[in-house]
Amino acid sequence: MAVSNAPRTPMPEQAPSQRIHNFNEVALGFTEEQAKAEAARCLHCANPLCVQGCPVNVRIPEFIAKVSEGDFEGAYQVITDTNGLPAITGRVCPQERQCEAKCVRGIKGEPVAIGRLERFVADWHMAHATEHAAPAYPMNYRHVAIIGSGPAGLACAYDLANWGYGVTIFEAFHTVGGVLVYGIPEFRLPKAIVERTVDELRALGVQIHTDMVIGRVYTLEELFQQGFDAIFLATGAGLPKFMNIPGEELAGVFSANEYLTRINLMHAWDENYDTPIVNSHTVAVVGGGNVAMDAARCARRMGAHVHVIYRRSEAEMPARAEEVHHAMDEGIEFHFLTNPTAIIDDRHGNVCGLACVKMALSEEEDERGRRNPVVIPNSNFTMDVDTVIMALGTSPNPLIRMADPALKVTPKGCFVVDDETMQTSKENVYAGGDAVTGAATVILAMGAGKRAAKAIDEKLDGNS
């Protein structure tokens, strides 16, 4: 197979001037020709580092070879051997830090666009597949309850259902998908894609109960009494953090979770829905992660002028590089090395400004190897804004640990699990994803869901 030395194939996308007026997907996806051209750039290394860079070890060169041959369905089979949700990961994985970071082509030039190819293959399959896959193994009459339908829960359900387990997902919201539907906006991950993925799970026989808040409506003990053999806690990290600065109670101050949930899950951007949202003129989003980018880009689409406030510099931003670039292209202003100190009241309980200080990076590093920001004296200034969105990260949802105090948790409220087996301090109760690690990425949560599925499979089979 001839290797192409052409430059990396650019992703077709909606122009910034157009997309700031709609919630349609920004990246449009490769055509078959573009996919084949990009696939031809893969060097097919004898020892493919990209596979090691992938948290679920997708056999990347193998699927790319199928793409360059035009066997797109074959490529899909290779990917779904290890990753059940490629249409989602192809869109939201931080590839530049995982598979693509390890690509040998990246040393001297640009890495192969692995994420874009994965997305292409998944979309091609969805457009052309005529039937859903059936489970690989017959029903084994062992039952697993999965609490939460975000990436960890879906990935765990996919594997277990495939292996013949009776899987029931309990979801607190009225819609399945967790952060994929309430957090990540339509323009980055269309909800139709999540629905298609959920349809595939249903075709595998997965039962889904929405509107069920486990911890409140059933305890874990009650689930075991109902006959479940194992429970996987995939409750995510949904509890928003605030800065504890003056003025956070004002009208016009949101957690990013609230702002995004109103817009994504509750469709506040669509006037046919009842969900209210503030009409913002100027918005400050505090934070530098993907959630901050999502909130900022939603606010832009709602017609606001948007500022992102981040206390470190651009290099330390945890957000996916592509999202930061997209946000900049959309006219969002970034204020690096800046930190809010107070939200200013218009004396009627509404936001009218944000008081900030400028920061500098110290020589000392934190536990993640990032230089710590320190306040520059006498650098105070005020920004005129009418809305402040706090995107400072989240901590694990407390409902299950409140209902079951015997479950061991860290001081931050994360479930304590055995690294190998993913089992919590309670027999046959497993946990994974953000509920264990604190807020992280979709793919890490999926990886945890798959590891838990494997551990549950070993345990339950071991009992027979």
Add this chain to the structure above:
Amino acid sequence: MPIIVTKRYLNPIVTFMELDCPHIAKKARPGQFVMVRPDAMGERIPLTIADYDPVRGTVTIMYQRLGVTTHKLNLLEAGDNVLDVVGPLGNPTEVDGVKRAMVIGGGVGSAIAYPQAKALYAAGAYVDVIIGFRSKELVFMEDNFRRNCSNLYITTDDGTYGEQGFVNKKLEQLLQAGAQYDVVIAIGPVPMMRAICQCTLPYNIKTIVSLNPIMVDGTGMCGCCRCKVDGQTKFACVDGPDFDGHKVDFDELMIRTAVYRTQEADATERHLCNLQRMADELKKQEGGAQ
């Protein structure tokens, strides 16, 4: 999708609905709430569980028709489905060990105070109840309360029924006359709960208030229901909705409950205009058919 078992009008503005949700009815305790979404375009709103019957498998909600969502809910009749009912949410009111209690409800808050009075009375406590309304035609649940408390006092703002005045006036009267309570539970509009707390503070009586700020999810996710209690930020949905009333920052609570007031008023007006238009069109069609 839970079915509406019964629907009744308790007064000109408050509707009673009994919903078929066996799994919630089995678990519900006084002080808990459900999130309700009437249809796919609708909002999720928190409504306190006003009663529950694990045998029948039903939970009761009572709501004042104020905004779009409650108006939409009210379009549904017995036999119809409510799209989503989630619960039971929030922490139950702690009533263990209470010997003498005062339960106070203001307006539609009386519906919410009812399960507390009922549970305390059933547990053998001495229970005084004060319920307050604007006017005689708004009084509801009188018989239910009478059967579930030791003494019932009713007040109306305009004096058309029971005693004239606010509920806190009656409470002050009773406390001055030497009434003793282990706990006062006050549920109603924010200014009423604040007034009750001011009233009980000098007597050093533990006072529980049930907060009902705006919520989106009701499970600790949106942070919209944050309130300040004892100087700390709490989420009413997972840390409450009951809090020690003497520690609640009521000024902040007033701001938090008013966040969407303008949008809500506009939306309600739009919704009611649409309903009127639909009604007018129906009339026209009927007229044409005749």
